[in-house]
Amino acid sequence: MEIDLCQIYTCPRCRMETPHYLLVRREERVAISCSRCQTTSLLEAAELENHQAWWEAELEQILSGLEENGQDDEH
Secondary structure: OOOEEEEEEEOOOOOOEEEEEEEEEEOOEEEEEEOOOOOEEEEEHHHHHHHHHHHHHHHHHHHHHHHHHHHHHHO
């Protein structure tokens, strides 16, 4: 069984964006477990990948905004 820290996903139980452990990958489905509450979710791999891409883009936007605000403060 594969148990690796996987990607950020919204846990259906604790409703938080948490890292999830990848338990099993079979064809186009994955089983993941929330690192906070240990709830197991079964979903399409593409859904997990899309959520991770959205989360990374959101994080990048936040970090860019912080960098811009930091530069404004220096001038």
